[in-house]
């Protein structure tokens with residue numbers, strides 16, 4: 246019997262391919278594996294494998310209704326020359342910490358790790374389930390998901406993709422990357438609101454049964470490329486396993502030795518993947534959850550209360566400017582003892598009152614996690630000091646994590662070998678990064694693309710292709726809308 250997925254809010258179950266196609270369960274819940282499978286290869290064995298091979302060893306345990314051939318072909322299509330390094334996710338040491346660089350894909354953010362494979366998984370899942378309708382990917386983005394999803398789905402036959410981003414909530418390079426996206430099946434829309442507005446709007450469209458029927462009559466069905474899709478979560482488990490196996494095979498750690506993992510967190514997808522890796526038997530000690538000034542997760546880990554009723558702060562790490570961390574629902578489900586009723590009740594409270602509180606028993610099950618946050622000044626300071634000490638330049642999101650990790654080490658004295666998830670190339674946030682290194686760059690008349698040249702010079706790293714191509718790429722998308730006009734935009738694009 247294969248592994249089934251269960252909704253976090255009811256007894257609804259689905260096979261992996263069905264869960265990937267649907268994205269979200271009809272009851273509004275997220276699909277979670279009914280049990281977390283154990284690794285069936287040792288880290289030593291995995292240490293001899295390529296990224297693709299490790300991907301197969303991990304993903305086969307979760308996507309059990311995919312044949313070996315199907316899965317291997319999805320993996321081969323995803324992790325190819327699109328990545329600018331053979332290692333796919335290389336580890337770089339700086340100040341005795343391992344930075345796991347997850348930004349070597351097409352759009353230079355970690356979203357590529359999952360979104361380069363999701364289209365393949367989805368097309369395969371559609372075939373397996375005899376879906377004849379065209380799949381319409383509907384996505385809310387805080388900046389990086391949108392571009393990575395469009396890059397993955399552009400001109401994929403049988404799909405369309407619509408991306409909503411907060412018009413004033415992304416970096417200028419992020420916006421440029423999105424509005425220059427080619428492909429006859431893509432649509433990008435800037436909404437007058439923040440990321441949570443975009444995400445809430447998308448969720449609403451997903452759960453509109455009338456719209457669903459109308460879509461079906463027109464030959465369409467919605468799916469999601471957001472990190473609530475297990476087709477994104479599962480590929481993210483791979484790089485934690487790969488990183489551990491590499492550290493072991495290179496003699497950086499010993500057999501069975503634990504590592505701590507620090508993850509700059511927004512929607513809680515990346516760190517949840519690390520949690521799953523730990524549950525699979527990977528020797529991970531602490532899961533250090535790093536937030537920026539939108540510290541709702543830090544407060545949750547400190548108090549057991551999740552409260553989104555607070556000011557939304559725009560920071561220099563926009564992909565983490567989130568007050569409703571969708572994937573936290575999966576963790577809530579697991580720490581409640583896989584209790585869909587409790588989870589549904591807490592999520593109802595979140596939606597109605599904007600907050601909920603977990604029980605003492607649930608809190609005890611969070612002991613593997615450490616929550617921390619870094620303000621803007623600490624984040625900038627970390628970018629500068631790391632550059633001055635080592636010459637290595639990290640982006641603002643990674644700097645939030647590195648800063649929180651420093652605090653963790655100071656507070657606890659824990660010297661366990663540490664991996665920090667490095668989630669974006671500094672070139673994607675060149676303005677913030679360069680200003681952090683030298684405030685002079687803020688004053689002088691520097692445009693964003695000249696700043697990437699300066700960054701290349703001082704860091705001695707070539708400007709990535711993804712940034713180079715922005716110089717000449719024409720703007721193809723200019724649609725903006727109010728947050729209550731999202732449905733109208735979708736209707737217009739699909740000619741409903």
Ligand SMILES: *Cc1c(COP(=O)(O)O)cnc(C)c1O
Pocket residue numbers: 354355356389390472509510511512513514515516564565642668669
């Ligand atoms: C999306 C993103 C994050 C947050 O990841 P989650 O899985 O949403 O927690 C962090 N950094 C960057 C650069 C991102 O694009």
